[in-house]
Amino acid sequence: MTSLPTETTGKKLGLVIDLDTCVGCHACVVNCKEWNTGGYGAPLGDEDAYGADPVGSWLNRIHTFEVTPDNAPAQIVHFPKSCLHCEDAPCVTVCPTGASYKRGEDGIVLVDESMCIGCGLCAWACPYGAREMDPVENIMKKCTLCVDRIYNENIPEVDRVPACVRTCPAQARHFGDLGDPESDVSKLVAERGGMDLMPEQGTRPVNKYLPPRPKTHSNTPLSKQAAPADKASGGFLGWLDSALEKL
Amino acid sequence: MHPAVSVIFFTVTSGAGFGFLAMIGLGVPMPESGPGAFLACLVAGGLAVMGLISSTFHLGHPERAWRAISQWRSSWLSREGVCAIITLVLFGFYALFWVFFGERIAPLGILVAIGAAATVFTTSMIYAQLKTVPVWNTWMTPACYLAFSLTSGILFAGAFGHWQSFAGLSVPLLGLVALGCAWLMKLLWWQNGGRATLEAMGSDTGTATGLGFLGTVRLLEKPHSGQNYLTKEMVHRIGRKHAAKLRIISLVLGAALPLALCLLAMFATGAASQFLLVLAVFGLIAGLFAERWLFFAEARHAVSLYY
Amino acid sequence: MGVHDRDLDRSPHVSDEIRKTTCYMCACRCGINVHIRKGEDGQPKVRYIEGNRDHPVNRGVLCAKGSAGIMQHYSPARLMKPMKRVGPRGKGEFQEIEWEEALSLATEWLGEIRSTDPRKLAFFTGRDQSQSMTGWWAQQFGTPNFAAHGGFCSVNMAAGGIYTFGGAFWEFGSPDWSKSELFMIFGVAEDHDSNPIKLGLAEMKRRGKKIVGVNPVRTGYNAIADEWVGITPGTDGLFILSLIHELLKMGKVDLDYLLRYTNAPWLVIDNPGGADHGLIARDKDGNILVADRKTMKAKKASDKKVKPALKGECKFARGKVARPVFELLANKYLSDEFSPENVTERTGVPADQIRRLANEIAEAAFEKEIVIEQPWTDVKGEKHDKMIGRPVSFHAMRGISAHSNGFQTCRALHLLQILVGSIDCPGGFRFKPPYPRPVHAQPKPHGGSVANTPLAGPPLGMPRGPEDLLFQEDGVTPQRIDRAYSWDAPLSAHGMMHMVISNAHARDPYPVDVLFMYMANMSWNSSMNSRGVMQMLEARDEDGEYVIPKIIYADAYNSEMVAYADLVLPDTTYLERHDCISLLDRPICEPDVMADSIRWPVVDPATQADGRDVRGFQSVLLDLGARLGLPGMTNEDGSAKYADYADYMANHERKPGVGPLAGWRGNGDSHGRGAPNPRQIDAYIENGGFFEAHIPENARYFKHANQHWQDWAVEMGLQDGPVENVFNLYSEAMRKFQLCAEGKAEPQPPESHRQRIIDAFDPLPVWYPTFEGTQISEEEYPYNALTQRPAAMYHSWGSQNAWLRQIHGSNPMYVPSNICDAEGLEDGDWALVSSYHGEIRVQVKRMKAVNANTMWTWNAIGKRSGAWNLDPDAPEAKKGFLLNHLINELLPPKGDGMRWSNSDPVTGQAAWFDLKVKIRKAPDQEGPTAPQFESQKKSRTAPVNVEYGKEWTK
Ligand SMILES: Nc1nc2c(c(=O)[nH]1)N[C@H]1C(S)=C(S)[C@@H](COP(=O)(O)OP(=O)(O)OC[C@H]3O[C@@H](n4cnc5c(=O)[nH]c(N)nc54)[C@H](O)[C@@H]3O)O[C@H]1N2
Ligand SMILES: Nc1nc2c(c(=O)[nH]1)N[C@H]1C(S)=C(S)[C@@H](COP(=O)(O)OP(=O)(O)OC[C@H]3O[C@@H](n4cnc5c(=O)[nH]c(N)nc54)[C@H](O)[C@@H]3O)O[C@H]1N2
Ligand code: SF4
Ligand code: SF4
Ligand code: SF4
Ligand code: SF4
Ligand code: SF4
Ligand SMILES: [Mo]
Numbered sequence A: 001m002t003s004l005p006t007e008t009t010g011k012k013l014g015l016v017i018d019l020d021t022c023v024g025c026h027a028c029v030v031n032c033k034e035w036n037t038g039g040y041g042a043p044l045g046d047e048d049a050y051g052a053d054p055v056g057s058w059l060n061r062i063h064t065f066e067v068t069p070d071n072a073p074a075q076i077v078h079f080p081k082s083c084l085h086c087e088d089a090p091c092v093t094v095c096p097t098g099a100s101y102k103r104g105e106d107g108i109v110l111v112d113e114s115m116c117i118g119c120g121l122c123a124w125a126c127p128y129g130a131r132e133m134d135p136v137e138n139i140m141k142k143c144t145l146c147v148d149r150i151y152n153e154n155i156p157e158v159d160r161v162p163a164c165v166r167t168c169p170a171q172a173r174h175f176g177d178l179g180d181p182e183s184d185v186s187k188l189v190a191e192r193g194g195m196d197l198m199p200e201q202g203t204r205p206v207n208k209y210l211p212p213r214p215k216t217h218s219n220t221p222l223s224k225q226a227a228p229a230d231k232a233s234g235g236f237l238g239w240l241d242s243a244l245e246k247l
Numbered sequence B: 001m002h003p004a005v006s007v008i009f010f011t012v013t014s015g016a017g018f019g020f021l022a023m024i025g026l027g028v029p030m031p032e033s034g035p036g037a038f039l040a041c042l043v044a045g046g047l048a049v050m051g052l053i054s055s056t057f058h059l060g061h062p063e064r065a066w067r068a069i070s071q072w073r074s075s076w077l078s079r080e081g082v083c084a085i086i087t088l089v090l091f092g093f094y095a096l097f098w099v100f101f102g103e104r105i106a107p108l109g110i111l112v113a114i115g116a117a118a119t120v121f122t123t124s125m126i127y128a129q130l131k132t133v134p135v136w137n138t139w140m141t142p143a144c145y146l147a148f149s150l151t152s153g154i155l156f157a158g159a160f161g162h163w164q165s166f167a168g169l170s171v172p173l174l175g176l177v178a179l180g181c182a183w184l185m186k187l188l189w190w191q192n193g194g195r196a197t198l199e200a201m202g203s204d205t206g207t208a209t210g211l212g213f214l215g216t217v218r219l220l221e222k223p224h225s226g227q228n229y230l231t232k233e234m235v236h237r238i239g240r241k242h243a244a245k246l247r248i249i250s251l252v253l254g255a256a257l258p259l260a261l262c263l264l265a266m267f268a269t270g271a272a273s274q275f276l277l278v279l280a281v282f283g284l285i286a287g288l289f290a291e292r293w294l295f296f297a298e299a300r301h302a303v304s305l306y307y
Numbered sequence C: 001m002g003v004h005d006r007d008l009d010r011s012p013h014v015s016d017e018i019r020k021t022t023c024y025m026c027a028c029r030c031g032i033n034v035h036i037r038k039g040e041d042g043q044p045k046v047r048y049i050e051g052n053r054d055h056p057v058n059r060g061v062l063c064a065k066g067s068a069g070i071m072q073h074y075s076p077a078r079l080m081k082p083m084k085r086v087g088p089r090g091k092g093e094f095q096e097i098e099w100e101e102a103l104s105l106a107t108e109w110l111g112e113i114r115s116t117d118p119r120k121l122a123f124f125t126g127r128d129q130s131q132s133m134t135g136w137w138a139q140q141f142g143t144p145n146f147a148a149h150g151g152f153c154s155v156n157m158a159a160g161g162i163y164t165f166g167g168a169f170w171e172f173g174s175p176d177w178s179k180s181e182l183f184m185i186f187g188v189a190e191d192h193d194s195n196p197i198k199l200g201l202a203e204m205k206r207r208g209k210k211i212v213g214v215n216p217v218r219t220g221y222n223a224i225a226d227e228w229v230g231i232t233p234g235t236d237g238l239f240i241l242s243l244i245h246e247l248l249k250m251g252k253v254d255l256d257y258l259l260r261y262t263n264a265p266w267l268v269i270d271n272p273g274g275a276d277h278g279l280i281a282r283d284k285d286g287n288i289l290v291a292d293r294k295t296m297k298a299k300k301a302s303d304k305k306v307k308p309a310l311k312g313e314c315k316f317a318r319g320k321v322a323r324p325v326f327e328l329l330a331n332k333y334l335s336d337e338f339s340p341e342n343v344t345e346r347t348g349v350p351a352d353q354i355r356r357l358a359n360e361i362a363e364a365a366f367e368k369e370i371v372i373e374q375p376w377t378d379v380k381g382e383k384h385d386k387m388i389g390r391p392v393s394f395h396a397m398r399g400i401s402a403h404s405n406g407f408q409t410c411r412a413l414h415l416l417q418i419l420v421g422s423i424d425c426p427g428g429f430r431f432k433p434p435y436p437r438p439v440h441a442q443p444k445p446h447g448g449s450v451a452n453t454p455l456a457g458p459p460l461g462m463p464r465g466p467e468d469l470l471f472q473e474d475g476v477t478p479q480r481i482d483r484a485y486s487w488d489a490p491l492s493a494h495g496m497m498h499m500v501i502s503n504a505h506a507r508d509p510y511p512v513d514v515l516f517m518y519m520a521n522m523s524w525n526s527s528m529n530s531r532g533v534m535q536m537l538e539a540r541d542e543d544g545e546y547v548i549p550k551i552i553y554a555d556a557y558n559s560e561m562v563a564y565a566d567l568v569l570p571d572t573t574y575l576e577r578h579d580c581i582s583l584l585d586r587p588i589c590e591p592d593v594m595a596d597s598i599r600w601p602v603v604d605p606a607t608q609a610d611g612r613d614v615r616g617f618q619s620v621l622l623d624l625g626a627r628l629g630l631p632g633m634t635n636e637d638g639s640a641k642y643a644d645y646a647d648y649m650a651n652h653e654r655k656p657g658v659g660p661l662a663g664w665r666g667n668g669d670s671h672g673r674g675a676p677n678p679r680q681i682d683a684y685i686e687n688g689g690f691f692e693a694h695i696p697e698n699a700r701y702f703k704h705a706n707q708h709w710q711d712w713a714v715e716m717g718l719q720d721g722p723v724e725n726v727f728n729l730y731s732e733a734m735r736k737f738q739l740c741a742e743g744k745a746e747p748q749p750p751e752s753h754r755q756r757i758i759d760a761f762d763p764l765p766v767w768y769p770t771f772e773g774t775q776i777s778e779e780e781y782p783y784n785a786l787t788q789r790p791a792a793m794y795h796s797w798g799s800q801n802a803w804l805r806q807i808h809g810s811n812p813m814y815v816p817s818n819i820c821d822a823e824g825l826e827d828g829d830w831a832l833v834s835s836y837h838g839e840i841r842v843q844v845k846r847m848k849a850v851n852a853n854t855m856w857t858w859n860a861i862g863k864r865s866g867a868w869n870l871d872p873d874a875p876e877a878k879k880g881f882l883l884n885h886l887i888n889e890l891l892p893p894k895g896d897g898m899r900w901s902n903s904d905p906v907t908g909q910a911a912w913f914d915l916k917v918k919i920r921k922a923p924d925q926e927g928p929t930a931p932q933f934e935s936q937k938k939s940r941t942a943p944v945n946v947e948y949g950k951e952w953t954k
Helices: A027-036 A090-096 A121-125 A163-167 A184-194 A235-246 B006-024 B034-057 B061-069 B076-101 B106-128 B139-158 B171-195 B207-211 B227-233 B240-267 B268-295 B302-306 C068-075 C099-116 C131-140 C156-163 C194-206 C236-251 C257-259 C323-333 C340-347 C351-367 C406-419 C497-506 C532-537 C617-627 C647-650 C680-686 C708-713 C733-740 C750-758 C771-777 C816-821
Strands: A013-018 A060-068 A075-082 A101-103 A109-111 A131-133 A140-142 A173-177 A208-210 B216-221 C015-020 C031-038 C046-050 C082-086 C094-096 C121-125 C173-175 C181-186 C210-214 C227-229 C268-272 C287-293 C298-299 C321-324 C370-371 C388-389 C394-395 C429-431 C514-518 C549-555 C567-570 C580-581 C592-598 C690-693 C783-788 C812-815 C832-833 C839-847 C852-856 C916-921
Touching: A013 A184, A013 C394, A027 A075, A027 A163, A027 C046, A060 B207, A060 B302, A090 A101, A090 A121, A090 C351, A109 A140, A121 A131, A121 B227, A131 B227, A163 A173, A163 C046, A163 C592, A173 A184, A235 C257, A235 C323, A235 C340, B006 B034, B006 B076, B006 B139, B034 B061, B034 B076, B034 B139, B034 C298, B061 B076, B076 B106, B106 B139, B139 B268, B139 C131, B171 B240, B171 B268, B171 C733, B207 B216, B207 B302, B216 C839, B227 B302, B240 B268, C015 C592, C046 C068, C082 C099, C094 C406, C099 C121, C099 C514, C099 C549, C099 C567, C121 C131, C121 C497, C131 C617, C156 C406, C173 C194, C181 C351, C194 C210, C227 C351, C236 C323, C236 C351, C236 C406, C257 C406, C268 C287, C268 C323, C287 C321, C321 C323, C351 C394, C394 C406, C394 C429, C497 C532, C580 C647, C592 C680, C592 C839, C617 C647, C647 C680, C680 C690, C733 C750, C771 C816, C812 C816, C816 C839, C816 C852, C816 C916
Parallel strands: A013 A208, C121 C514, C181 C210, C181 C394, C210 C227, C514 C549, C549 C567, C783 C852, C812 C839
Antiparallel strands: A013 A173, A060 A075, A060 B216, A101 A109, A131 A140, C015 C031, C031 C046, C082 C094, C082 C567, C173 C429, C268 C321, C287 C298, C370 C388, C580 C592, C592 C690, C783 C916, C812 C852, C832 C839, C832 C916
């Protein structure tokens, strides 16, 4: 069971994250925690919550990177990261209990918490740091792609998307079927050059990242200078006369 | 990686235990039966079981540990559990006959030895399979584990056994050779470790973030100001000085000392030789604790690229 | 399909009920759906909070703070019962008392003041969203000493805008996100419009339009900006005026717009040395004059037939001359002083970048003109068959306003917007209702203070000129304890909260008896010089009595300020009370909708913890008002007029037909105006907690001159009649203050203030270096130090939040790598950062994407040990720090010994970001951060672990 599914529908649900728009606000992080601490795989515990060393489990986190190009000023990229629901998910095959599994139906990688022994091996196998052991529950937690939302008939249809996607104020997160080349997310990936993280790890992530668009720099030259008004017609006040004429 | 005491203890002791089991199974001369045999079986089996038990301390839910053997088709950890159980059960029968009837059933012993080797191999594969930790991700990792297990087994067997020679070789000599091979292997592993970096595998913060095409990528702010499971577990950083010191300790206690003792034992006889081998075992195990601590502490996990 | 997956409940039960109210994890006031589910004890419990999709503010999204509402609502730092101080101030030693005792005590203290000298009450509220009510209460009490946090927050922005064009950025307007071609954002990390700005940026990105971030630090919004201007703090004014210089040089100004909507053609009297020099020329009936373009003869500005001149000299009888505003303006900004080359060194912005940006602004405004086929009629009766827009928009916040030159910088930015014709046009900056509302449509400030008598009007307002300043009988001593509306800060439209405690402590201008505060953490992060403020609150006089005799404080949590109160009134959390986000107050409108909203108790406090006995502060205030017999809060028979705040929200009328809430008035069918409706709150709840009215299509732009808007605004009760709004490129009001300072008009400032008023009150936007920078040695303190709002924290109050504190539990000082190299600093090193006022010990983080002279940190992460019921060794206390310890409320003494307030001389806005520092490696490399303070006593012990939601997994 803990092998990867041999039969699939071809559906690959996942997230597309736009690094050109993410402002690093952590909204998705906290909303994810909030939804999931009362939902599938709940709770998400917080150890020493009001103490000197608080540590909680989260399914999604935002890193901030500084990128220094060769010939331009350094820039900042805010970088959200949750499970990428890899096609060749090493976290699944290492699991000794069968708690970790990948769904054939939609590709979501889940942990069946009642079976997890908390050995941590799956987290070791994941190159992305997408799995965290719950410090209070001692069970492995990971992004569920909000499997208890996206099909949930108790919530309105528009809301059947992951909590992080619904909440993102900068709308930097997109959800859809990356197995369908015609889906909105697939088109977005094609259009914007969506990329894989650490492709060399051979995990074939489903989630894609849209790179930041090129920036204008302080030394980018002016493409076209508007003509100075003063040269044209005897100083600025001269220009004023002719400009007023035209009104 | 975080050097968890339970896992260090587990890999060292179960390695030694299964090594010892293997030696017993291979029929090295031992007390005929009775209390001597019982003690040998107790120590061998005890080390193996203690290691396994200690490994469950590493589990969040030890009460569910039984589930861990279900996925032997895909999971090395599961396979390890299966191998360990089979080996220990076989060994149980073997010990029963030996202790109570003075009968060492050779074919069963061979199976125990194979099982023990398989167990140690599967243990090592738990680490060696991980692409995320390039230093571990090499054939040399099982080689080291097997070599150290075998060496520990020989020394243990020597310390317990009433024997001077096995297959015509003196045990201290055997120990000497095994120690030499194992540490040579480990030196090779260390050397390889210097090269088997994430960067050498083509991973760096640039590929981890996909932002490498823009320029040099460096973490400015962690996702959380404090620690999290990942930073505690996977992003362990040790000082270079500290690591060098521990290497020396592991080499002195685990290699130089037992080598010297074995050498001495070659020229000693009877109880004196045995005593020297007992000392050598202690030295080796102590050295292996340091070696194993480094095995984890020095290993860089791909997740560290994000922190 | 042959796919076999494990069984999984695809449709688990989510919640028993959804209750829609308004978030209060910050001032943005988003709509939220609170999912309620029965908890283990059978009581309703909050399961999940999500954004309300229908809400005009957040349209469904929710930020990190909003999502962490559960942890705030169930915080172990919640206060549970009224408390009386038993130990010395500052320790946090209290005894819990009953409400009756608390209210009687407060009534006794306040009653005595009111019947003798009402100004001895200083009533200051912080992150208050009920200022129209709290201000009204102060007015009824009769004390002028009322203000909220605006004075230390961003009054420069508000006043700079309102005095210039009758609106402001802040939360009073927003860019036209769906039509802008170019957007420039100045000095914003987060802002009040937290979610709307992010939604807007997302829209700009989707449309592929350019965003330019002007900020010394390149994080957050600036990180995603397509271009970054890493400006040196305090120099935006110069940068903007240089952009204006370039635009003028290129002739890229919208003359038609200027002629129609601004005072560009108005004549300014040119009479050097005269008492009218610089005033606007008027005829004897007071009509404003312009010059006819052909004849240069003076004509009434209101004469529709005149084609006014924008330059030239107009001669009057008796030899007087006057010149159009525009000419003064053009001459001023075309001067070489503002050429890109001449500002580049000070601003740190390359001259080529300034020039290119000026071109891009011009291109967006004039070559990408937007036309909406929407006929409209202007206030002069002229019909237009379409709306033409200049799609370049701007937004700015505290980065430009929290400087001592901030008022003029804000004016400079508005001048830029107006020159390119982009205020309230398609693609430009847009007013949100009830704006535009120019100075003359706003109340004036009211003083007075007579025993047992209300003030004649609200304490806060907008002075029209020097005649509206508030002095005591001697004509110079300020009437207010914070010295607002005095020569210290004549246009201090929001009061000066940051000066209250130090003035009360100095008994200057007079001592107060009761300091009554609400929702402001004044002994910590909202004060400059926090240690000094703590000492002032603890200070005793010769008789051993506290210098500030009585302190009443209303908070919901055990904050640092609680420790200094003598009487603590515990408030509810935002999910437990009624609140009213009123159009009389700070609006939640968006450019196309007029909206207001409520909070209501979606859970009953009594069910939310054992022994929880708290009351909504506004209800308590009304109760106190009734006990004190305040007019408006008491019936003729002396009984309380309002049962509670909910009753007030529905039934109070500010003027006939206009009350706190605009929706569903009368019988529930009239909006804006109408008789009070007892069922009004139910109607709000049914509608999701808010009311919105869509502005008619033809009234959506050019509101400053749009007849349809005027009509609609009157109909909706936003104004009572037409309001004329001419944009003030040139501010005559400011010129009047200058004339007083020049000795040409009354009242006159004291000698000490004259030059400062002359310099700062230039009627045309100017730039001058920030005060702290000029008063200390730049050689000794070469660097700037700033704070930024973290998106996932709200000031001090997020630290008690089990989730948010994991994200920001401590803060490093981000130091430019060049400074690190110069000072030998590495990541994680401890360093000493000092200003002329103090020194702090902090940990360093290197950074490159920042202005090379500027270090910064996250705001308000550092906590006093023990506060918020956190472990005394919490990282907030041991690794976190406040920059406030380096900032003084006073500037260093000048030659004459005079110490000015560290504020903008025009508005009194606290100049948080003028701070100059030096840094060096700490000799000993151990924590904790310094300064440290004795631990404050916890009010309750907090649980160790949290496993929220566990009960629902079974
Ligand atoms: N260094 C530096 N300092 C600054 C600034 C800066 O940029 N840099 N910014 C300044 C600005 S603009 C501001 S506005 C101030 C803000 O500073 P404050 O106005 O002090 O804001 P908070 O820290 O949020 O504290 C408000 C208090 O409200 C309490 N509170 C929270 N919820 C409730 C409630 O529901 N009811 C009641 N009664 N109380 C509640 C909290 O417990 C807290 O004690 O900080 C200022 N200080
Ligand atoms: N998440 C969150 N949201 C909040 C708050 C909060 O505490 N947390 N507080 C609320 C309050 S009370 C307020 S007043 C608003 C304030 O909202 P903002 O105006 O966004 O306030 P700050 O975070 O102080 O941001 C000031 C920005 O100006 C930059 N800056 C400093 N000096 C200069 C300068 O001279 N020039 C330029 N161009 N930039 C400069 C700083 O780098 C920083 O990015 O936010 C409100 N929203
Ligand atoms: S909510 Fe959106 S913008 Fe905010 S951190 Fe997450 S992805 Fe980025
Ligand atoms: S991201 Fe990590 S946890 Fe998720 S599927 Fe891939 S390997 Fe597994
Ligand atoms: S921690 Fe749980 S899910 Fe992960 S490998 Fe171990 S048993 Fe499987
Ligand atoms: S998809 Fe759901 S579980 Fe995954 S990160 Fe988003 S909110 Fe969290
Ligand atoms: S911005 Fe966030 S905290 Fe502020 S009101 Fe909106 S959701 Fe609440
Ligand atoms: Mo503020």
